[in-house]
Amino acid sequence: MKRILAKISLFILTIALFASCNAVKRLESEESLLTKNDIFLNGERINESRIYNQLYQTPNSKLLGFPLQLHFYNLARPNIDSILSDKFLQNDQRRERLEGLLSRKQLDSYIKSRIDFNQWIKRTGEAPVIVNQEDTERSVNRLESWYWNNGWFNVETEYEIIPSEKKEKRAKVEYYVETSTPYTIDSIKTDIDSEVLDSIYERYKDESLIIPGTQYRTLDFNAERDRLTNLFRNNGVYNFDQEYITFDADTINTDYKVNTTIIIPNRLGPNEDSTYRVPFKVHEISKVNVFTDYKYANRNESVTDSAQVENFTIYSFDEMEYKPEAIIDAIFIRPGRTFSDIARTRTYNRLNSLRNFKYPNIQYTQDPEDTTNTDLIANIFLTPQPKYSLGFDFDVSQSNIQKFGIGFGGSLLIRNIFGGAENLEISGRGSVGSSTDAAASKDDDRFFDISEIGADLKLTFPRISLPFETERFIPRYMSPFTSLSLGVSTQNNIGLDKQNLSSILNYRWTPSRQLTNRVDLVNLQYVRNLNTDNYFNVYQNSYSELNNIVQSANVVTSPDYLNNNGRLIIPQGAESFIESVNDDDNTTSGLTPGQRQNVINIRERKNRLTENNLILASNYTYLWNTKENLYDEEFTRFRFKIEVAGNLLSAVSEVAGFEENQNGNKEILGVAFSQYVKPEIDFIKHWDLGSKNIFALRAFGGIAIPYGNANSIPFTRSFFAGGPNDNRAWQAYDLGPGSSGGRNEFNEANMKLALNLEYRYNLFGALNSAFFIDIGNIWNVLDIVEDEASTFTSFSDFKNTAVGSGIGLRYDFNFFVLRFDVGFKTYDPAKPIGHKWFQEYNFNHAVYNVGINYPF
Structure with a gap:
């Protein structure tokens, strides 16, 4: 009261x-x-x-x-x-x-x-x-x-x-x-003095943005001016500028019609004399000169090294460090071809993407040897980046695994390692921390009692490295790259302790500014659990549930499984009790069907989380993103990814006759390989409402279906819900699956649906706020899990979709945003019927999230 x-x-x-x-x-x-x-x-x-x-x-x-x-x-x-x-x-x-x-x-x-x-x-x-x-x-x-x-x-x-x-x-x-009656476009005529321009215009006039019969819009005329300028400059007219284009719109006695004339005079003559004009001409590139190590300090020095390849002349003031072929592959300005703005833009983009040069500079000059004044010489000046670059990072963190942690890392970038603009990145990372639970089971008084260390190696080639030609369907202007990476890491006193080995052969290319394609031809991961005996120390909820069953009035089990307090001994007692229930021997009796099913579910989850994983997958990612820069407030982002794992190993196992384990799964070196298909769809849309008001939406859907050699999905490939970038009314891994109530420490499943809605507005200055609604959950489907509350069997299970809502504060530091969100459980599917809505909608049960940058 x-x-x-x-x-x-x-x-x-x-x-x-x-x-x-x-x-x-x-x-x-x-x-x-x-x-x-x-x-x-x-x-x-x-x-x-x-x-x-x-x-x-x-x-x-x-x-x-x-x-x-x-x-x-x-x-x-x-x-x-x-x-x-x-x-x-x-x-x-x-x-x-x-x-x-x-x-x-x-x-x-x-x-x-x-x-x-x-x-x-x-x-x-x-x-x-x-x-x-x-x-x-x-x-x-x-x-x-x-x-x-x-x-x-x-x-x-x-x-x-x-x-x-x-x-x-x-x-x-x-x-x-x-307004009165609007005017519409009627006839379109041209008054183009230059025959060259008139010929180009006639070839592409069907692409005109001024369309007869449509209502007049000045923006259409501006767009048509831009189209014509790009059209002429990409068809060799080097001297053309949009200021040459004017429109004459006749509306006198036309019955609300606009009769348009496109007027393009000849260009100004020498010295920009308006009284003397000359016709436009199509210009051709006669020579391309590339200076690979240009600096302002050596602008007056003589070159000491050069190479002639494919009508390109490559110069160097010092000994040439780049293979000429690698430089030529990044240049789209070609001798013998007509001048084109697109070729220059693609050259800029490709040279920048190599991460080997800074400030590429492209200049055109008239060829003094040409008497027709139509040939151009393209001079490309490249300033190399430093051969070696070092980077360091340091962070302090806290999580449900560690009370306090310190992370550190470093990286070395070696550019042009083989002379073909290849880059090699070597990085190492490590962390030490104080555990929340894992070390409690060990006789160790150290404050920093958990650690992780890892290293990565990544080699990038500026081309698609395949045994066949890819230029026809992935041309060079799409900036193709091949990356080969290797990674290794090991954990000590963190959960079950893991060793992780990964290797990825990746291809990526960008057909346009908005579109990126990525293919992991080989994505290999091997995960080895080193301390499986620590399972019930880490997953205390499962251990407590087993003890509650053991201590039930009607349950009788072997006293060898229990300690002096009547609780299961870790790990032998807990594991023996589970096996006795699974084998239905005489050691344990008195369990209800529900209790027996709970024990079986715990056994299945333990086996899945403690087994070693071998994943050999391939995947494809399609990414469409209209965001042009960091400050773009209205954009669309769509990502589709599909991953398939285990098919190659399955085919090999049929030929090689791999051994099977007790569950009937084929093994390689004692590890059952994973086999599944996993599609994902992620959609993000931002609307700029003006006055620093933004409405943002994200929708996500994903499912991983095991088959063949597997009946479940590895933990590293499963989905989770909750956390600062998902449903903010629940902690990470606390939501779901389904209506089960997140009874495990790390709740995960193989199907996920999520919808996030957020209205962002400015409070004052750099301080912003937001209202948000987060909807979604995870479920198990078509896998080994039989728990009814956790599985998705029909559309009626959508009633177990959780809803969270809340408010947040964000402070914009320009280069990053510090975010604080408060989430309230609005609809909790784990609550009893009649108590699902707004039962814990108060600050006592709120979840407080701190994050960097916006959640989506």
Whole structure:
């Protein structure tokens, strides 16, 4: 009761505080705060954001209807300089008293800090938007311009400023737009002086973006200007610029039709003399010169090494370190071909992707040996990156495995290791920490009692390395790469302790700026568990469940399995008890069918998590991402991945006659290899709503289906739910499977569905916030798990989809975002019927997540 009264009191106090705020207290008597804009189109009010975005003035931003940033701005004191001066400096007696306590320098510093803090409040908040007639008239002109540029040439616009009748110093603005009949495109003619340009235009005129019969749009004409400029420059017209293109639109007595003429005169002559023009010509590349080690300091030096390959001349001021063929493969500007902007852009992109050069510079000059003035010489200046690059990293972490951990690592990048722009990366990593449970079973008083160490080796080639030619379907402009990597790691006192060996042969290429393809032809992973006897120390929930069964009134088992406290001995007692139940011998009796099934489920999970894994897989990833840079707020990202494992080993096992284990699975060197198919789909969409408001969505679906030599999925390839980047109302690995309630320490399954919705908005300055809803769960399907609560058998199991919701704060440091989210369990499928919704929707049961950058 006291808690409820405290919440009601806090709510009333908050409402009273907001109500006491005066949004217009900083306004002069003749000023009015803009509260609303309304636009009426042909007499009807419209809500199109693209139209309202044309207005110069918009009301102050609001959070749940409250102008938080405006009120924060109003906390700043106007004329703070004079206020502080009057308070501390003009009063001689007070100033002397303060200078007696503080030095004059400290007093000045204090006053300056007050002024700076006052300025920070102003910068962080949002100044009141005052209705301004000049800006309103500019908005009218913008509206007229927008409608005119979209074909309504006879548009008329008016406005009215309407003071509020209920609140003083407030007003709204209404805009009235009358469009009349829109104009449409009719005929399209050309007036092109140069025969070369006219010929190119005629060949590609069907691709025109100005289409007869469509409504006039200025943006279409701008796009057509860009298209023609790119068309001419990619067909050899080196001197062409979009300023040469103009459009003449005739609308006189045309019955709302636009008759268009595309006008392109000849280019300006020498010295840009407007009185003398010459026809455009198609230019051809006669020579390509490449300087592989250019620096500004040696610009006047003589080259000492050169090579002539395929009409390319490769120069070097010192001894040449690059194979000429490797440089030529990255250059798309070819002697004997016409000039093309696309070739130059592709050359820039490819040279940058090699990570061997900085600041590639491409220059064109007229060939002095050509009397027709159509041949160009391309000079490409490359500045090499340092041969060796070192990198170091260090971090401090905490997890459900360790109370405190320190991680460290280093890497060495060796560029151009074989002379063909290949890169070799050698990296090492390690960590030490203090365990939360694993070391408790060991007689060890050390604080840092767990450790992990690993090393990786990665060699990258700037080509697709296959025994057959791939240029026809993966051309060089797609920036193809081949990577071969090896990795090894070992853990000590972490869970079951593992040794991990991996090897990947990978190909990737980018057909466009948005699209990336990746193929892991070979993805080999071997996982060896070193300390399987520690299983029940790590998975305490399973151990407790077994003890609860043993200590049931009707259950009788061998006393050899129990310690003096009547609990199962780890590991022998627990394992013996499980086997006696599985074998249905006379050692254990009195179990109910439900208890027996629980023991079988624990046995299956233990066997799956303690067995060594051999995974030989291949996978393909398709990634479409329209995000252009770090600050792009509206984009789409779609990823599809499919992985298939074990088929090659299965075929070999049929020929080689591999031995089978007691479960009937084929083994290689004593390890049963995994066999499965695993498709995944991941979709992310961001909408920029303006004024730093973003709506973000992510949808994920994945399933891993075992078959052939396997009846389950390895832990490293399974799915989990919960955590700061998933369903934030649950800790990582705590959610699911299904309605089982996350009874294990690390809950995982072979099927996952997730949907995340997030509305992000700015509070003030660099501080942002968000409301979010996270929906999803994991299930077992088509594998060895028989637990009804954990498996997905029909569409009715969608009722076990968990829902979390919450709020978060994010501080933007420009180069990264520090994120704090609070998640509440909104719908918990593990709760009994009638108690699933909002049962733990309070801060006592909330999950607090700290992360770096946005979750998606």
